Amino acid sequence: MKRLQPTYIEIEGHEVPAKVFLEKRNNVRVSIGKTAAFLRMPNYYNKKQAMSQIGWFQRWVKAQFDANEQLKARFFPKTYTTGDTIQVGERSYELVVQKEARSTSSANLKNGVIQLKMNKDLSAMQLSKSIKTLLSRVIGKDYKAAITKRVLELNEQFFQKDIKSVNLKYNSSNWGSCSTKNNINLSTRLLFAPPPVIDYVIIHELTHLIEMNHSPKFWNIVKSVMPDYKQKEKWLKKNGKFCDF
Secondary structure: EEEOOOEEEEOOOEEEEEEEEEEEEOEEEEEEEOOEEEEEEOOOHHHHHHHHHHHHHHHHHHHHHHHHHHHHHHHHOOOOOOEEEEEOOOOOEEEEEEEEEEOEEEEEOOEEEEEEEEEEEOOOHHHHHHHHHHHHHHHHHHHHHHHHHHHHHHHHHHHHOOOOOOEEEEEOOEEEEEOOOOOOEHHHHHHHHHHHHHHHHHHHHOOOOOOOOOHHHHHHHHHOOOOOOOHHHHHHHHHHHHOOO
């Protein structure tokens, strides 16, 4: 397998990572993954054939971005500037963004204002990622008491199990988890969901205090507590991509 250029494709002024491979195969395959666009083609292609395929690949990728706003959200750095407002659930936060000569970045929340002090040398993508992490951290901390209270209420009402801790942290791979040590972990992305959907995820994780699996018994318990839980799952599948900082 041999890797070729290009290493990125420019779309609307943004550099989308691209990976091109010559492989032992008889067909051409293109795809867009979580971190890059991919082109895989036969290793017997000559230079002219390869360059022609790469040109088509670049046009194909641009067409996918034109047709799918979600791809732009995934690959284009999200910008944050002073005066921006971020709405998370029922709470609204105003942002103050300062770029300074500093080795680390930090965030502080006071009276509904999040002050972000950022390393001025970060690239656009690094800046976007760092701000997302900081926003998740401070807003998660702001919501911690309310979410913990709701977890304890639902536990007392339906489960009556011992809970060691309730934790809010950024997680892009799932909405929540329950450890064998009775720790309930919820993603800060869940804060963007409606309260009934948040309740569903909490109930899902509390059920794991009884059944540490997804057996029929597990789902029967979930259904007994929340008969319409499948509607909440459908909401997450449809709208979950929009729940993010």
